[in-house]
Amino acid sequence: MLLSSLSLLLLAPIYAAASKASRHHPDDAFYESLTLHPLPDGRMSVLFQFETEFSSPRVLSSTSQSHHSLTPPSLILPLERNNVSELTISFTSGWDQQRSSSSGPLHYESSGGGGEIRGWLKDGDDVEDRWSAVTHALGGLFCAGLGPGDSGENVRTFGNIYPEKRRTSNTTHFLLSHPESHLCTENLTPFLSLLPSKGLSGISSLLAQPGIIFTWASQSEGIEVLMPTSSNDGVWRGWWEGIIDLVDNKGNRKRDFSIEGIFKKKIPKAFPETQQSILRLIKDDSTAITVHPSGKEKTDWIDGKLRDIVEWDLLDQDLIGGDININWDEEKFDYPRHIPPPPITITRTVIDKLASDGTFQITINNNEDIERKAVYSELWPWWVKGWMSEVELTVQGEKRPELIESISYNPSLPPKISTSTIHFNVIIPPKSKLILKIPFSKLTLRYTEHRPDAERGIELPSGILTLLDTIPESRHDPELESERRDSSVAGPDVSRKGNDARKTGRRRIYTNRLLLDVPTPDFSMPYNVIIMSSTVMAVFFGLMQGALTRKWGWVEVPIMKGESGTSSLMHGETKDNKVSVGADTSIVGGYEVVHESGEKDLSKVTIEQSNLVNGDAVT
């Protein structure tokens, strides 16, 4: 009794502090949403989005202390300490442009394949060190090596490709690409721990199921943090996206699904601090979709199309603990023979493959009737050396060099490790297939630079096509809304009027990753070489040592028994040389031997450089 009251007394200040902290700052706010987007080939894109707005903890406090209510200190503190103004981390496992009718994942900030970290840091002498510190700190947070292996791997020429969300002056852009990174279970737990709801309530509790999430295809995960400034609050957003197969290969050929069917959970109870929790279904399918219970219907521009959307407010007490069913008005689903391609598709392959060289072939398809302006960017490790004078651009088999408006090339300077970057400003003609060819050589990697699985090859980061002529998707455009309402009355014009490839938030389209075979030594060979060269050295040393420590002199070699027979045979072999060797030849080192016949023994007139075993004897 006494003890417990004592503990109460001792812990009182801590309780007080805790209760104070739980009252989050009035400016802090948390929003979450879950977007479902059925794709044309019977699959569905599922996107979780979490957004926290926060004010600078320091601005409001008179003393230097940090308050974190909804934001995770492990994320925000390293950014604050290292003077980061904006930061994005993204892991993506890949995307199939052909079968999804979309150039990339639903979330526009998703990178190409593998891991990527990029951001804007406030300038200063130590900016490189601060970038290194922040990448290493967050790499630890995400259980993935995000830091540079060498400072030369940092890329600083992509500022125009990833512009600042908030224009601030005196900042530097950094980019680090890790195409070899996977997205795996180890990335989910840290992601959930950053969320205020921790995967326990609200939409995040649907995500906190690795056994379900990791059976999905084309995963994409990422965070984006905009640090607070004097005029703006900070924002940090997290997203997780995956693709699920709605059609069961065996038996059930219907796409119908429910939330409980996908997540094995009913609609979860809301996270208490959340301002908004929304479930969204994007309906851009030709087949009618019915939903139960019904939600709020609206239309919005998403990725170049005006799409019908149904929204449910998951804070609604009637929905919690219930389920939502989505049904297609069809007997059974058949995979379509042709899937309409997205406005722009881009692929990159390596042709003319040799052990040491190759050619990147980048194929950009513009499927729309409008000319596009874009920048195509590549970044290569130091050992990929492009042949810029041989870059070739063709459209429908015809050379069109004028379509490249400018090239900006920042080559690496071996042997220092540095990344080459290259940006092509290109014009993509309407309805065309543009092929860009960049020949390259592979320089020899140093022995220590090979990966443990050396025969695998090395991944190259995705190429990036940045569209320069996109128009923002305005959330509520009354003019268009009315236009659409009119056209819906008119009927068949709907799809045409609701299409504008430029009206999208997706400014960047990524190519696939590439695995490049590198010339690999046989790693057992160095040992063979060591053994061989040691042997040669030993033999050489022995010979030299012998030669240097011996004394030289003349020796008379006696006629050996049987030499006459040998000589006669020699005679037969060398008769063409017209040299005769007498039977009684005495061969004396150092002397010319004159035979009875008077001819010189050409083959034997060499000085016998015989060595004396004991040199001291000859003086």
Next chain:
Amino acid sequence: MLRRLRRRPTGPPPDAKSVNYTPEHVSVSKTIARRRKVIDALWTRIPLIRVILGTIGLLWLLALPYEGLWKGTYVDEHALQPAQVTMYFDWANVHKADQYLDQLERIVNGTFEERTAFLQDTLSASGLSTSNTSSSTYAHILPPRSKGTESILVSANWISRDGGPNLRGIATLLALGDFLRGQNHWAFDFILVIGEGYMHGLEGFMREYHNLFGGVIWTGLNIDYPGHSFSHLGLFYEGVNGRLPNQDIINTVSQVSQYAGGVPPRYHNIPDDIPDSASEWVGKYLLGAKHLLHHFAFMVTGRASAAHGVLARHRIDSLTLYATPATGPHGFHTLGRTLESTLRSMNNLLERLHASYFFYLLPRPWQFIPVGHYLPAAVLLGASLTIGGFDCPLPLEGLRYIIPAFIASGIAWAFDIHPIYLISIPLAVLSRPRGPAKKSARSLMRLLYGALIPTLAMVNFPQAIILAIISLLYLCLPEIPCVPILALAPGVLTRFLIRHAGIDLQKEWMEVGNLTWPGIYAIWLPLWMNAVILLQEN
């Protein structure tokens, strides 16, 4: 004491007035004399040494089918784990394959457009991206967890290696496409290819591949199932230019077919039954010899043993699974499960198969002859030739005589002249070398081909053996037995191959890049011409 033992007190004692005035002089002079004696003895017996080396080489070659030189196969790459997985290919998939077969039988005689339209409709109905090149239809499977950087190729061509239609092979492939889509334990993409003809459709696809796909292909399988049912799986492994797949592929497929599919594997469709003979080892020897002769027949001409062979040129380790036609007991079920389990093994790979497991001879299923056990045969034959070239008194003079044959052969290649028209050229040469110049020319030829043989043996052992035997006959035989051998000129023999064996090496070079045809011009023709010019007089 040792020193005293070594120096036996013989020969003249040191004489203060002569050159050898100390005991050391005497002993050194004896050493020199002894050394010279040994060298002389060897030098005079070179012909004998050559005969001995050549004989041992030939005996070694004949000993290859003997069991004592074999080893049991094993899977070297631990990641492969053959036949260790639960398989999901079941009777529902077999039913699908049967349905595909029905439809295929209806269109088998259609045009390429009809066939590719059917195949693409079928594959896209299974939810796959599909398209065609000018001579093949292909589909791309992207399993959910695959990164898309690596792929596995599975193919089936319209014509079987029997010459008949390979409908069940294609049906298996279509069923496999339907089966593999959506499974989430695959780390590789799959490329399914149905090539026109026997081989040229697949070759055409491979030439296009890098324009179409970015993924790297490490391994591949080709399905050949011409019959109604099958009793064994015949593994055909020789690729174009005698390029062999990593032996792990063969061992994996063998183990999987035996233990997962339940069907015994064979090499080249040769029954693995020991023939009845006087004693067991003789039977085993004959069986091994049969396997090796079949292997040699493909390798000597550099021809692929089945359609997978065109993949070898693209650095893909692959083989053909040939379902030996029989009345039973195996069918789609066995083949599907064997394929699934093999693909699962390939799916485990983190890097290319790279252990030094590319050099082998296969005398029987589950047995192989490692490189160290067969290479000496070629090296000994090569050495026998090389040693004969050491006595070369006038190298430059000799070079002057042998070069023209290489030039003539080069010109013939450049102007596409068949070797048969070159027969008269060496006969028309007026200035034949004589005396030491002729000896030198012959020595140079022996040195050149002697160096070539062991080198070629690493790449294509049977070709090296044949080259060794040809060179030894051409360059070492006296006039009388050599003339009839030389009468079988390269041009005559290639004509004979086309007429009577149906092997058109020129066409193979054009279509699938078989280097034997240029090899005839670069190596055999000059050798033959020089052999005629340098024909030995008795």
